[in-house]
Each structure stands twice: as C-alpha cells, then as structure tokens.
Amino acid sequence: MVGKFITLEGGEGVGKTTNLRYIQECIEAAGIELVVTREPGGTEFAEKIRELLLTPSDETVCEMSELLLVFAARAQHLEQLIKPALAAGKWVLCDRFIDATHAYQGGGRQMNQQIINTLESMVLGSLQSDLTLLLDLPVEVGMARARARAALDRFEQEKVEFFERVRARYLERAAASQGRIQVIDAAPALPEVQAQIAAALAQMGVGA
Known part of the structure; x- marks a missing residue:
C-alpha cells in the first residue's frame, strides 16, 4: 500500500497555516493516518x-547557495520522512514542496530553469504530489496580511515585483499541471x- 501525497502552496499571506489545519482535520476525520510536515x-x-x-x-546570500540549500533540505526530508511515510501507507500533507522552488527560485529569482529541472530530477526522481492546492491571492493583499502578522523573514522582505513573478510562475505551473x-x-x-478546498479533497475520496 502506498499513501497519498498532498502539498499546499501559495505566496505570502494567503492563509496557508489556517488552511493547512483545515485540510489536516478533513483527512483525519476520514480515518486516514496522516503525517503533516513542511x-x-x-x-x-x-x-x-x-x-x-x-x-x-547582513551577508548577501548567493542565489545558487539558496537553491542548493533548498534541495539539500528536500533530499533529507524525502529520505527520512516523506518516502518512508508513503511506503507505510500513510498520507503526507506538506506545507510547500517542489512547486515553491519553481515559483520562488525559478520565478522570483529568475534562475536558470534547466538547473532547477536537473536538481529536481536528481532529488525527486519520478515522485510528485497526488494533489497540490495552490492558495492564490493578489500580491498586495497577501503582503499586507503578512506585514500585519509578524516580523518579515528573509523572503518576505523582497520587493513586490519579486512576488508578482512568484505568483505568475505558480499560475503557469497550475495551468500546465x-x-x-x-x-x-x-x-x-x-x-x-x-x-473550495473541500471540493478538491472530495476528488481524492476525502469527505465525499
């Protein structure tokens, strides 16, 4: 038995934390053993x-260093948690995954797409999510929410243009998915x- 892999994506301030809890409640209410991660x-x-x-x-982080760190963390995450859980028949719900890399590093940072694709192939192989829920919101609305909730992290301090590119790349990937x-x-x-989330989960037999 192989479990299902669901990922939650979106830009800043779209409500991922609140809706991650909602998705978790829906899946667990269906009697499915679930691992929640990020x-x-x-x-x-x-x-x-x-x-x-x-x-x-204070030190400027090289874009390639950032990308390699993202994939290093992902490689560890996959081998130590995600793959074993799926192999055991558990479902996995992950706050961000590979689509975030394409959106933030590929879209936002405008990094070479072939490099990202090569690293994806090396680290993920053929693995992809069974379902990805992309919370979409105009950038200015999301950033206003993000600024109101807490101090901004290194990514949240980027300019609006960066996040417009992130959103555009997310939507491009959704259209092609x-x-x-x-x-x-x-x-x-x-x-x-x-x-809307419940309707998407129903397609996987959750709450249907």
Whole structure:
C-alpha cells in the first residue's frame, strides 16, 4: 500500500497555516493516518537549513547557495520522512514542496530553469504530489496580511515585483499541471475558501 501525497502552496499571506489545519482535520476525520510536515524543514537536519534560509542576514546570500540549500533540505526530508511515510501507507500533507522552488527560485529569482529541472530530477526522481492546492491571492493583499502578522523573514522582505513573478510562475505551473495543481481563490471569506478546498479533497475520496 502506498499513501497519498498532498502539498499546499501559495505566496505570502494567503492563509496557508489556517488552511493547512483545515485540510489536516478533513483527512483525519476520514480515518486516514496522516503525517503533516513542511518545507524547507521536516526533519531535525532540514530544519537547521530552514533557519539558514529564512533568517535575515547582513551577508548577501548567493542565489545558487539558496537553491542548493533548498534541495539539500528536500533530499533529507524525502529520505527520512516523506518516502518512508508513503511506503507505510500513510498520507503526507506538506506545507510547500517542489512547486515553491519553481515559483520562488525559478520565478522570483529568475534562475536558470534547466538547473532547477536537473536538481529536481536528481532529488525527486519520478515522485510528485497526488494533489497540490495552490492558495492564490493578489500580491498586495497577501503582503499586507503578512506585514500585519509578524516580523518579515528573509523572503518576505523582497520587493513586490519579486512576488508578482512568484505568483505568475505558480499560475503557469497550475495551468500546465493537467489537474494536479488545483487553484484555490484565497480572496473570499474563509468558509468559501474552505469550501473550495473541500471540493478538491472530495476528488481524492476525502469527505465525499
């Protein structure tokens, strides 16, 4: 038996934390054993890399260093947590995964796509999510929410243009995903957002 792999994606301030909990509740209410994790991070070693990636620094972080750290954390996460859980028949719910790399490093940083594709092939092989929920929101709305909630991390301090490129890349990938990535309009009130999420989960037999 192989479990299902669900990822949650989106830019800053789209409500990932709140809706991750909602997705977790829906899946667990269906009697499914679930592992909830995040990227970068998910294991002790990968969480240390997360801290390096997100903590603001006086030293300019080279874009290639950032990309390699993202994939180093992901390699550890996959081998130590995600793959064993899926092999045991558990479902895995992950806050961000490979689509975030394409959006932030590929779109936001405008890094070479072939390099990202090569690293993806090396680290992931043929593994991909069974379902990705992309919470989508206009950048200015999301950033206003992000600024209101806490101090900004290293990525959140980027300029609006960076996040416009991130959003555009996310939507490009959704359009090309043949249904793997379901776009959720995160602008309405929370009950309406979660109704969209519930409809997407129903396609996987959760709550149907």
